[in-house]
Amino acid sequence: MVDLSTKYLGLTLKNPIIAGSSPLTTSLDSLKKCEDAGIGAVVLKSIFEEQIENDSDLKVTENEAYLTHSDAYEFVKNASMDREIDAYLTLLEDAKKSLDIPVIASINCRKNGAWIEYANRFVTCGADAIELNHYIVAADREVDGTAIEKEYLSLVKAARKQTKAPLSLKMGSSFSSLSNLLWKLDELSIDGVVLFNRFFSPDINIETMKMAPAAMLSSEEEYAQSLRWTALMSAELHYDICASRGIHDGKTVIKQLLAGAKSVQVCSVLLKEGLASVSKMTSELEAWMDRHEYAHIVDFNGKLAQERIADPSSWERSQYIKSILGAQKS
Template sequence: MADLSTSYLGLKLKNPLIAGSSPLTSSLDNLKRCEDAGLSAVVLKSIFEEQIDVDSESAVDESNAYLTHADAYGFMKQASMEQSIDAYLTLLVDAKQALDIPVIASINCRQNGSWIEYAKRFISCGADAIELNRYVVAADVEVEGPAIEKEYLSLVKSARKQLKLPISLKMGPAFSSLANMLRRLDELSIDGVVLFNRFYSPDIDINKLALVPAQMISSKDEYALSLRWTALMSEEVRYDICAATGIHSGSTVVKQLLAGAKAVQLCSVLLKQGLSSVAKMEKELSDWMDLHDYSSIPDFNGKLAQEKMPDPAKWERVQYMKSILEAQKG
């Protein structure tokens, strides 16, 4: 029987399958189900700093008739914010008491917000690690690329300076030089990076002529981007890479591990196929390892990373004609 244990963010995991932030990780009952299903760690549903601010402003607006004093306004706003934070802290504390697997707190943060104070409170409540979520839609034509990069780097630098717990950054791929960005994160001594986040996107309802949310569930074919960048960077950086998006089968888990990922985050597959998919993926991974005579994940982890390939340029090729011709032959 193959040993599926691995290490991510300095945490010992019984297998590389982590429950990513989603509705499935927003309640204690679901967190228990995740552990029972065989997942090795859970990332709590992200707390959105921006949403907390919006909700607190709404609470103030609803009580506006009673807020004739500036101190009253500040009190109401702070009380509303504390209510949201307290609910998250309660979930974190309950999860740590009920689960035997690592619990990772997740914060969707803004550059100059209160997220650092939230993170400190999560740490005091027993979080095993902190996952920072950051995404910027670079839609302002006056803002140049380096300014966006500076925001990310400043956020991680601040987190590393003030937080002593393992820190990871869940990020998107939209950088002019992603490789350079990932290397610079390494220079800041971050513990891990999750490649990549799947963010909200708008769509258009052509009948109602209105904006609607686009499909948020990934498909089984969407792992290619994270696979490529995991393979390109896993031997170039010291931190752990966790692959995400489009991971719907054990074979895709194998691919990500071969590329150099230390773990993978599952989300859409759990929402789409249910938690029973975890045991299936775990078995597929174990069977593949037995078939290839690998007794543990370190035996093959990163075996096909770019730095270990006889033809490393293969991971960088973007020409598609050969692929089209091969597909036509098939």
């Protein structure tokens, strides 16, 4: 009998498959269903700084006629924000009481500020770890890449100072030197990174000629980028890598583990195919391990990381023409 357990952020997971932040992790009932389906850990639906601020501003606008006192504005705004936070804390507390798997709280931060202070409140309410989400659309031509990277580092540094709980950063890949940024994060004693986040993308409805959201669910082909960077960096960093995006089956889970990921986050496949997809992935992983005579994930985890293969440069090649010709032949 193979053992699928793994360590991620210092936490013991019964298997490496984590339910990422999504509509499936926004209520206690759905969280229980995730656990029953065999998920190794859950990330609660992200609490969004921007959304809560917008909601609180709307509440102020609705009560504007009554805000004649200067303190009333702050009272109504803060009360609205506190209700949102309290609802999240209640979900977190209930999840920890009801689930036997690790529960990770997620904070989507716009900037380094008051939201970092909530990390300890989440830990006090039982969060096993904190996952930070941060994304900057670098549209200001006056701001260079170094400034963008410094903002990420400043955010993690502030969060690390605020809490000793396991801390991870879910991030994108749009950096001029991703390896350098990942190395600098290592110096801040972060516990893990999630590669890569799938951010909101705008689209255009050509009939109404208005902005519309692009498709938010990943396709099976999207795992290649996280696979490459996991393999490039996993053996160089002290913290854990959790691979994300485009992971739809057990084969891709195996690939990410071979590249050095300690765990994977899934979302789109759960929304597309349902929670039954979890058992399909774990069964495929078990069968592969049994076939290759691996008793534990640690026996092969990172086996194909860049530093551990005969031709390390193969993970860095970008042979576009060769890939196209190979695809045509197959």
